[in-house]
Amino acid sequence: MTARDAAAHAADAASLTVPDITLDQLHDDITALARGYFNTSPTEVHRRGKELLLIAQTMLERTQVPRQRERLYLSAGQAAALLSAVCFDLGAIPAAVQLARTSVLYGQVIEHGPLQAYASGALAFLAFWDGRPTEAVRLVHAAQQHGGLGGTANIRLSVIEARAHAHLGNHREAERAIKDAQEQNTASRDDLHDDIGGEFAFPAERVAMSNATTYLLLRDPTGAEESATQALDLLNTRPGDNRPLLISAQAGIDMARARLLRRELDGAGEALEPVFQVPIEWRGAGMLERINAARTQLTHPDFRDTPHARGLGERIEDFTAVATSRSLGGSGRLAIES
Structure with a gap:
């Protein structure tokens, strides 16, 4: 009976799988949503992001294959991260925070550094937006310790850190973080910020726009106008x-x-x-x-x-x-x- 039970258990486990082509489609859909983020209305991004997160979570319940579960945790984390970003745009701040934390947790499960760094950066942004710049600096420093980050990820984190220091009125540290972003080596890449890109990317125009806001907080109109220009x-x-x-x-x-x-x-x-x-x-x-x-x-x-x-x-x-x-x-x- 022990052998028979073991065989039955193995058969049940083997049946808990999903077609790889379905996982490929989910990845493609999340990539398309991320890359089309800035040209898609926030309400549509929100609708589609919820749909993709539910698909990932549902498929996680249907497979016990470790390789597939790792891919699905990553997809779920990416969908949650996109939902966090769009919830902020839509003014739903508590939901944005909760979804960013959800994304961090999915990243922790599979030890995916870039996903954890992106979501932690979002939490840092939401922290200074909520009047907690010291917490924002702490979150950025923690995010910078994750492995596997490319140049884009590090640029984004430095830009967020600069804004947090500006909220604290710390001119020296804000300028230092802006300089760190400018001096990052962009040759290194990761599979989230660079390969998928879109909302996960942080191109030069986004860096300059964010730096303009930082200079405004520092009461530096010249730096702000130059960066905005x-x-x-x-x-x-x-x-x-x-x-x-x-x-x-x-x-x-x-x-x-x-x-x-x-x-x-x-x-x-x-x-x-x-x-x-x-x-x-x-x-x-x-x-x-x-x-x-x-x-x-x-x-x-x-x-x-x-x-x-x-x-x-x-x-x-x-x-x-x-x-x-x-x-x-x-x-x-x-x-x-x-």
């Missing part, structure tokens, strides 16, 4: 249908904010004009935090009685009032403080 120049070299709307809009707002710091009201209005054309469904939390900070700047005594400033302020209020992310949870504490 660099981001927009890089984006303008891309075909129109391959130009990430979120990044270009955020860079435009940062440029406007830099000009407002120098009391250049007309230049700020010019920079905001393309932003006002962003469709409602694309007005994510990151965009709202920036443009609300610009609205606060327009209340400065130098602008308060200026008709142009009042008009810009009203347009910003109208822009944010109908934003999708506000209707799904709104933006709470601003990550860019006035």
Whole structure:
């Protein structure tokens, strides 16, 4: 009976498998979603991401083959990471945090360094966005210790670290982290940030856009405008249908904010004009935090009685009032403080 039971158990285990071609399709679908992230509306990314995460979790229950389970844990972690990113864009911050932690845990199960680093970086971003920059620095330093990271992963983490230090008012460490990002060796690659790319990537225009925000936090309008200009120049070299709307809009707002710091009201209005054309469904939390900070700047005594400033302020209020992310949870504490 022992031998017969053992044989039956082995037969049951052998039956718990899924076709490899199904795993291939899941990987391809997640890759397509990641690469199309910036050209797909956030609500559609959210819908598709939930579907892919459920598929991965369901297939995990149907196979006991170690090789297949490792692939499925990776797919589930990638889908959770994409969902975390889009939940932030949609203003659902608690869900974004929970999904980033879920992604970290899936990465831990299979000891996948790049996935853990990406998700930990997302948690660091969400920490300083929630007013906990010291925790953000700790999370970045922990993420940098994971093995198998390519140059893109390390650039992304350094850029996030710079922003966290800027929230702390630490100019020296923020500048050091920006320099670290600029000096990273981009020849090394990993299978998430580089091979899949898309939302997992961190190209030069995204680096420049984020650095512009860091310089704004440091009250450095020159550095902010130079970085925002660099981001927009890089984006303008891309075909129109391959130009990430979120990044270009955020860079435009940062440029406007830099000009407002120098009391250049007309230049700020010019920079905001393309932003006002962003469709409602694309007005994510990151965009709202920036443009609300610009609205606060327009209340400065130098602008308060200026008709142009009042008009810009009203347009910003109208822009944010109908934003999708506000209707799904709104933006709470601003990550860019006035």
